[in-house]
Amino acid sequence: MSIIEEEREPCRLYLITPPRLEPRAFADTLKAALDAGDVASLQLRLKTEAAETADADTIRRATEILMPVAQSRDVAFIINDRADLAAELNADGVHIGQDDMPCKQARKIVGPDRIVGVTCHNSRHLAMVAGEDGADYVAFGAFYDTDTKVPKTRAEPEILTWWTETFVVPCVAIGGITVENAAPLVRAGADFLAVSSGVWAYDQGPAAAVRALNRIMSEEKRSK
Numbered sequence: 001m002s003i004i005e006e007e008r009e010p011c012r013l014y015l016i017t018p019p020r021l022e023p024r025a026f027a028d029t030l031k032a033a034l035d036a037g038d039v040a041s042l043q044l045r046l047k048t049e050a051a052e053t054a055d056a057d058t059i060r061r062a063t064e065i066l067m068p069v070a071q072s073r074d075v076a077f078i079i080n081d082r083a084d085l086a087a088e089l090n091a092d093g094v095h096i097g098q099d100d101m102p103c104k105q106a107r108k109i110v111g112p113d114r115i116v117g118v119t120c121h122n123s124r125h126l127a128m129v130a131g132e133d134g135a136d137y138v139a140f141g142a143f144y145d146t147d148t149k150v151p152k153t154r155a156e157p158e159i160l161t162w163w164t165e166t167f168v169v170p171c172v173a174i175g176g177i178t179v180e181n182a183a184p185l186v187r188a189g190a191d192f193l194a195v196s197s198g199v200w201a202y203d204q205g206p207a208a209a210v211r212a213l214n215r216i217m218s219e220e221k222r223s224k
C-alpha cells in the first residue's frame, strides 16, 4: 500500500485564541474548553485593534499564563507570526503567513523539533512550496465568512481532498468554521479544523462547542 493510501489520522480540533484577551481571565475559559474534549493544538494569535501583531511583552505574558494550561493537557501551544518568540518561550511551534516570513527562515529560528505551520490561502502552488520547504502543516482558507480577520481568499473544500489524496503533510482548514458548517470540511479530508469564534462565541459556551465539534469529527469520515 503506498504511503499516500495509508489511513490518515482522524480530523482533530485546532483552537485559535481570540485576537485580544486578558490572559488570567481567559485561562479559566481555556481550561473549560480543553477539558471538554480532544484538542490537538492552541494557537496564540494576539493582534492589535489595527490587526497588527501584538507587541512582544503582550505575547510573553499571555504565553507565560496560557502555555502551561495547554501543555499540561497535551495540547500543543503554537505562537502566531513570531518565530523568535516561539523559540525564546519554548513554545511547540509557530504559524506563519505569506507576509510574515519564509518557511525556511522560520525553521532556522525554531529548529527541527518545533512545528512550523504555513498559511497557503486557496493556492495549490503555495501549499506545494510550503511542503517542499519543510512545513509541518499547510493551512487552507477561508472556507466561510468570518469576522475574525479579512481573509485574502476563499477556499473550496475540494482543495482539502486534492491535498490529502496527494500529500502526506497534514492540512488545516480555517475561516468561519462553526459547529453548523464543519462537517463538509471533515468529509473533504481536513486533517485539522482551525476554529476561533466558532468556539469562543458559541451560544452554548466554548466547552459545548468543543464537544459538538469532536462529535462531528468522529461521526463524519473522509469521503473515499
Ligand SMILES: Cc1ncc(COP(=O)(O)OP(=O)(O)O)c(N)n1
Pocket (backbone or CB within 6 Å): 043, 045, 080, 081, 095, 096, 097, 098, 099, 100, 117, 118, 119, 139, 140, 141, 149, 172, 174, 194
Ligand atoms: C492555522 C492558521 N491558518 C491561517 C492563519 C492566518 O495566518 P496569516 O495569514 O499570517 O494571518 P494572521 O493570522 O497573522 O492575521 C493562522 N493564523 N493560523
Ligand SMILES: Cc1nc(C(=O)O)sc1CCOP(=O)(O)O
Pocket (backbone or CB within 6 Å): 016, 119, 121, 140, 141, 142, 143, 145, 146, 147, 148, 149, 151, 152, 153, 174, 175, 176, 177, 194, 195, 196, 197, 198
Ligand atoms: C486567522 C484566520 N486566517 C484565515 C485565512 O483565511 O487564512 S481566516 C482566519 C480567521 C479564523 O477565525 P474564525 O474561526 O473566527 O473565523
Ligand SMILES: [Mg+2]
Pocket (backbone or CB within 6 Å): 080, 081, 095, 096, 097, 100
Ligand atoms: Mg500572520
